[in-house]
Every structure is written in C-alpha cells, then in structure tokens.
Amino acid sequence: MDELRILSPTAILGYGFPLASFQAGLERSPHVIAVDAGSTDPGPYYLGSGQSFTQRSAVKRDLRHLIEAALTRNIPLVIGSAGGSGAKPHVEWNLAIVEEVLAELGKTARLAVIYSDIDRQLVAEKLKKDQVQPLGPIAQLTEEEIFASTNLVAQMGLEPIMEALQEGAEIILAGRAYDPTAFAALPVLKGYDLALALHLGKILECAAIAANPGSGSDCLMGYLYKDSFVLEALNPQRECTRISIAAHTLYEKSNPYFLPGPGGRLDLTKTVFEQLPGGKVRVSGTTFTPTDGYFVKLEGARLIGYRTISIAGVRDPIMIGQIDEVIAGVKERVEDNFQELQDYQLHVHCYGKNGVMGALEPHPEPGHELGLVIEAVASTQEVADTICSFARSTLLHYGYPGRKSTAGNLAFPYSPSDVSAGAVYKFNVHHLMQIEDPKSLFPIKMGRSGL
Amino acid sequence: MRYVKDVALVIRSKNAGPYELTFDLMFPDEESYDEVRQSITKAKIAQLYQIEESEVLSLVHFAPAHAIKITIVRPRASGDLGETDVYGAQQHAPLFDLTY
Numbered sequence: 001m002d003e004l005r006i007l008s009p010t011a012i013l014g015y016g017f018p019l020a021s022f023q024a025g026l027e028r029s030p031h032v033i034a035v036d037a038g039s040t041d042p043g044p045y046y047l048g049s050g051q052s053f054t055q056r057s058a059v060k061r062d063l064r065h066l067i068e069a070a071l072t073r074n075i076p077l078v079i080g081s082a083g084g085s086g087a088k089p090h091v092e093w094n095l096a097i098v099e100e101v102l103a104e105l106g107k108t109a110r111l112a113v114i115y116s117d118i119d120r121q122l123v124a125e126k127l128k129k130d131q132v133q134p135l136g137p138i139a140q141l142t143e144e145e146i147f148a149s150t151n152l153v154a155q156m157g158l159e160p161i162m163e164a165l166q167e168g169a170e171i172i173l174a175g176r177a178y179d180p181t182a183f184a185a186l187p188v189l190k191g192y193d194l195a196l197a198l199h200l201g202k203i204l205e206c207a208a209i210a211a212n213p214g215s216g217s218d219c220l221m222g223y224l225y226k227d228s229f230v231l232e233a234l235n236p237q238r239e240c241t242r243i244s245i246a247a248h249t250l251y252e253k254s255n256p257y258f259l260p261g262p263g264g265r266l267d268l269t270k271t272v273f274e275q276l277p278g279g280k281v282r283v284s285g286t287t288f289t290p291t292d293g294y295f296v297k298l299e300g301a302r303l304i305g306y307r308t309i310s311i312a313g314v315r316d317p318i319m320i321g322q323i324d325e326v327i328a329g330v331k332e333r334v335e336d337n338f339q340e341l342q343d344y345q346l347h348v349h350c351y352g353k354n355g356v357m358g359a360l361e362p363h364p365e366p367g368h369e370l371g372l373v374i375e376a377v378a379s380t381q382e383v384a385d386t387i388c389s390f391a392r393s394t395l396l397h398y399g400y401p402g403r404k405s406t407a408g409n410l411a412f413p414y415s416p417s418d419v420s421a422g423a424v425y426k427f428n429v430h431h432l433m434q435i436e437d438p439k440s441l442f443p444i445k446m447g448r449s450g451l
Numbered sequence: 452m453r454y455v456k457d458v459a460l461v462i463r464s465k466n467a468g469p470y471e472l473t474f475d476l477m478f479p480d481e482e483s484y485d486e487v488r489q490s491i492t493k494a495k496i497a498q499l500y501q502i503e504e505s506e507v508l509s510l511v512h513f514a515p516a517h518a519i520k521i522t523i524v525r526p527r528a529s530g531d532l533g534e535t536d537v538y539g540a541q542q543h544a545p546l547f548d549l550t551y
Contacts, residue, residue: 040469043530043537136470137508137524243477246515247461250475254467254522256513273515304532345532358535359526360500362545377532427469427528 004187004224005030008204011216013037013062013079013094014054017207021219021234026069028221033070034182035062036205037094038081040299040427041252048150048301048425050089056097063101067171071107076165078172078182080205085299086176087151088117095173102450109171111449112164114442116153116175118298120146122441123433131434135297138430145428149300152429157262157296159438161185167446175442176299178261179205187224195288199266200229202259203248203283210248211238228284230276239279246273262297263438264290293434296441300429305345306381307421308388310374312395312410318402319409320366323350326409330395334387344378344387348395372410377424388418455491455549458483464543467522469529471508472539474546476519484517490551496521499545 007030010017014037042053052059070077083090095113102109123146126132132141146152153176162185164172174182180201187197200222203210208218211233218238223230231240249256249268259266270285314320327348334346351371354361374395376387396410435441456462461477476491478484493507506524513520530537 040529041466041538043534044469044528045530136468138470138528243516246513247475247477247518250473250477250513250516250518250520252465252467252473254471254473254520255509255511256516256518256520257511271515347533349535356535356541357544358533360502360542360545362499362501362548424532426531430469430528 006183006222007033008207008220011207011209014059016217017219024234025219025221032076032186034078036080036179038084038086044301044425044427047085052083060097067101080174080177080182082173086116087153091175108448108450110169112169112172113445114160114174116156116442118152118154126433133432135430135432141431148302149429152300154296154298156442157438158185158188160442162189164444165189192224195286196229199286200224210245212241212244228282230280230282232280240281242273242275242281245281263294264288294438295432295434298429298431298433301425302428304426305377305379305424306384307377307424308384309421310388310392310418312372312412314370316405326400333394334391347375349373452550456547462543462546464539466529466539470525471522472525473522478517487551488512488519491519
C-alpha cells in the first residue's frame with residue numbers, strides 16, 4: 001500500500017458531524033474510521049464518577065452512522081477513550097450503545113473491548129520500586145491517594161489496539177487511550193512510519209478543529225504516505241492551511257516541539273508544513289525518539305465531598321464598594337454559627353470583579369453590578385445544603401457600614417434559590433508509571449456482538 | 452511601545468492537562484512574529500499574572516505557526532475547590548495588556 005486513508009468524523013464522539021462531510025469522506029474510500037471520545041478538559045467529575053460528559057443520544061446518533069458505514073464497507077471502526085474518560089463504567093456505557101445500534105441495524109460485528117483500568121496494588125508496588133513519577137508541577141503519588149481514587153486508568157499505547165486489529169476486530173472500543181492511537185494503530189500495523197502515523201493521529205483526533213475555520217463537529221481526512229502525510233477538510237466551507245495545521249500542534253500542549261506519549265516522544269523540530277492546492281497541507285520530517293523504558297500516563301480522581309450552590313446578583317453601589325469585607329463578614333458568621341462543623345469549604349465567586357480569574361485577575365475593580373455564586377462543599381450533601389443556605393440568608397440580610405438598602409442585599413433569579421449539585425471529585429493521580437509489557441495492562445475482550 | 456493585541460491574530464488560553472495553563476500568541480506573518488517575540492519574556496508574563504517567574508514553566512517560539520507559546524503552573528488543579536475556569540479558556544485577557 002502506498003497510501004493509507006483515515007477518516008476522522010468528529011473531535012469527540014457525540015459532538016456530531018454534517019452527513020455531507022462524512023459522505024465526502026466515505027467517497028474517498030478510507031481504510032479505517034477512527035474517533036477519539038476522550039478528554040480530561042471537562043474536569044475531574046467525569047473520571048471520578050464514571051459518568052460520560054457527552055449525552056447518550058448524541059453518541060448514539062454518531063455511532064449509528066459510523067458503525068453502518070464501517071460494516072458496509074468492511075473497514076474497521078476504532079473508538080479511543082470510550083465514554084470520555086475510558087474507565088470501566090465509561091466503556092460499559094459506550095458498549096451498551098454500540099450493541100443497541102447493532103441490534104437496530106440488524107447487524108453483527110466482531111467486537112473488541114479493551115480495558116484500561118489499573119490494579120491499585122500494582123501501582124502501589126511500582127511506587128515502592130520507584131517506577132512512578134509525577135507528570136508536571138505536582139507532588140509524588142502516595143499509597144493513600146492510589147487507593148482513594150474511585151477510577152484509576154492508564155493511557156494505552158498502540159500495541160493493544162494493533163493486537164485487536166490483527167485479531168480481526170471490526171469495531172474496537174478502547175478504554176483510556178493516548179489520543180493518536182485510534183488513528184495510528186492500523187497504519188503502524190501495515191508498516192507505515194511510526195512518527196508520521198502518530199503525528200497524523202495527533203492532528204486527526206481533533207478532526208476539523210485543525211481546519212480553517214475550525215470546528216469540533218466536522219470531519220477531517222488524513223492520507224498517509226511513506227515519507228509524509230496530507231490533511232484535507234471535507235466540508236467545502238473549510239480548508240487546511242499551513243498555519244492552521246501547524247498551529248494545531250500548539251493546542252492543549254505545553255511544548256509544540258516535543259509531544260510525549262507511551263513509549264517515547266514525537267519530535268517536531270524538523271517538521272515541514274507545506275501548503276498544497278485545494279486546501280490541503282502536507283507534513284513531513286517528524287521523528288520519534290523512544291524513551292529508556294516504556295511509560296504510561298496514569299489518571300485518577302477521588303471523591304472530596306458534595307456541593308450546594310446559590311446564585312444571586314448585587315446592584316447596590318454601597319454594598320458593591322465593600323463586597324470583600326461583606327463576604328468575609330458572612331464567612332465569619334457562618335463559622336461562628338456552626339462551630340461543631342469543621343468539614344466544609346465556603347467560597348463566594350464574585351462575577352463582575354474577579355469571578356473568572358480569581359487571584360490571577362490584574363483588574364479586580366467591580367462593575368456596576370455583581371453576580372455571586374455562593375458555593376459550599378462538605379462531606380455530606382446535608383451539611384453542604386446547610387452551609388450554603390445559612391451563608392445565603394446571612395448575606396441577604398447582612399448589615400454593612402453605611403447600608404441604606406435595609407430590605408435585602410441580594411437579587412435571586414430563582415426560587416428555590418439553592419441547588420444541591422451533588423458529588424465533587426478532584427484529580428489525584430496524574431503520574432507516569434514504567435511498565436514492562438505495553439499490552440499486559442490492557443486486557444482485550446473479543447466477541448461477536450449484535451442481533 | 453505598541454500593544455501585542457493590535458498585531459496578534461490569536462490570543463488564547465487553555466489547560467495543557469489538569470495542572471498547567473498554556474497561552475498561545477499567533478501572528479499573521481513572519482515579520483510581526485519576529486518583531487514581537489524578542490520582547491516577550493518570562494519576567495513580563497510573571498508580572499502580568501502576578502506570579503513568580505519560576506511558575507512560568509516555558510516560553511517557546513514556534514516558527515511554523517508564527518506563534519509564541521507560554522505555559523504557567525495552574526493556580527490549582529482543574530476542578531479543585533475554588534476553581535473559576537475548568538477548561539482554562541478565559542485566562543488570556545491580561546495578555547491584551549501586553550506591549551512590545
């Protein structure tokens with residue numbers, strides 16, 4: 001094969017795509033359809049709770065088109081980071097949708113499910129052996145945090161997905177996977193250059209975000225050759241430009257020249273981006289440097305409590321002029337009133353002053369009106385409800401110096417004014433772990449599914 | 452003295468993983484990119500965001516996209532208590548005050 005074609009329908013499974021773009025992609029006879037479903041961007045709740053950040057009906061809509069096209073054309077469909085975070089509950093959620101779609105299409109498929117949940121005991125042993133290290137500006141992992149995580153996954157590399165393809169899987173549903181792997185597994189299996197396949201995957205995983213104008217819900221086509229790859233937007237309203245493709249390498253990364261992943265890192269110092277006619281871009285020169293030892297990225301999140309919020313506006317200029325003192329006074333009253341309750345956090349976001357940037361805000365001067373979000377997080381929902389409610393009523397009637405508006409300090413848009421927002425998680429594992437076998441941590445379940 | 456915002460095509464912020472915040476400044480051509488990049492320093496960024504210079508983790512010039520990339524330590528891990536911007540997508544505004 002001297003050209004391998006990869007169709008990336010959308011940036012995240014469930015974000016959707018125009019059927020015209022998808023059809024245009026199919027007309028180019030792709031060898032594989034691949035899609036990434038994952039991101040840590042929506043925050044720790046989704047990994048921690050096992051919930052997907054995409055909606056079931058939107059994911060099902062996308063999958064119906066992808067599965068039908070892949071099975072009709074007899075090409076594999078590879079889904080990475082199933083359910084958004086790729087832990088077992090996410091994978092099972094996504095699997096149920098795949099099975100439902102197959103049943104509705106009246107088709108069967110050879111299905112591979114790859115899990116990425118990591119045994120906590122293994123991580124603890126690796127930690128003792130000094131084979132775990134922090135990734136970024138964070139503390140070293142502790143045994144307590146390992147066992148406190150509600151879900152703990154590792155990003156798989158290419159190897160488990162390549163094995164599933166080799167076994168003849170028609171649909172591959174992978175747990176947490178390094179983003180480019182869903183796209184790069186087939187070409188690497190076919191002998192294409194690893195660095196180019198991974199770099200192409202890195203761009204395709206965000207689909208048309210890398211085009212101009214960018215979109216997270218439109219398709220992108222990748223053409224891989226022996227010594228380069230080419231990208232093409234499939235919607236006539238978009239095009240790939242040298243700048244849009246090069247710039248995409250910056251997106252959500254800290255350094256565009258070195259992109260680390262399982263087993264090594266991509267090196268873009270010699271990469272050449274070249275504009276081709278027809279809104280296409282050719283990329284070449286990227287190399288891959290293997291690391292000394294094979295490292296995977298661990299991701300974990302733990303439960304830290306329950307949240308209740310109340311939203312209110314302030315328009316009184318005298319109160320706005322001393323908002324910091326008023327909020328501090330309310331916090332003091334709450335603390336004094338509930339001395340027996342230690343296990344809570346009370347925070348007031350102050351929109352119109354520094355609600356978006358907090359301590360990073362260089363201009364914390366308040367505007368003529370403020371939006372407040374009173375937020376209580378506590379070890380139980382009941383305590384969070386109590387603290388939020390008490391802070392809200394205290395703030396409503398708080399007497400500050402020079403007050404003229406003695407009937408009430410807050411404008412509530414809603415009744416009830418308080419919302420119990422449920423469980424709160426935090427990321428507590430973001431570390432590299434050295435492993436011996438890139439496949440053994442990621443068990444593959446193969447079977448015939450549908451009908 | 453001129454404002455970077457008057458010449459930049461893109462000024463944006465985003466999480467680079469849950470523990471880092473990354474800023475991209477992109478320019479329309481090599482000339483403007485070359486002109487601006489000389490005068491953007493870690494010290495200037497630290498001053499703008501009122502953080503220590505050591506918290507500015509990297510400042511990289513990326514010629515293929517006429518871009519300057521700056522990465523700082525996130526004030527807290529994404530979604531931790533006190534969070535104001537889970538995606539980190541609205542932390543770029545102080546860069547509008549940047550001059551060269």
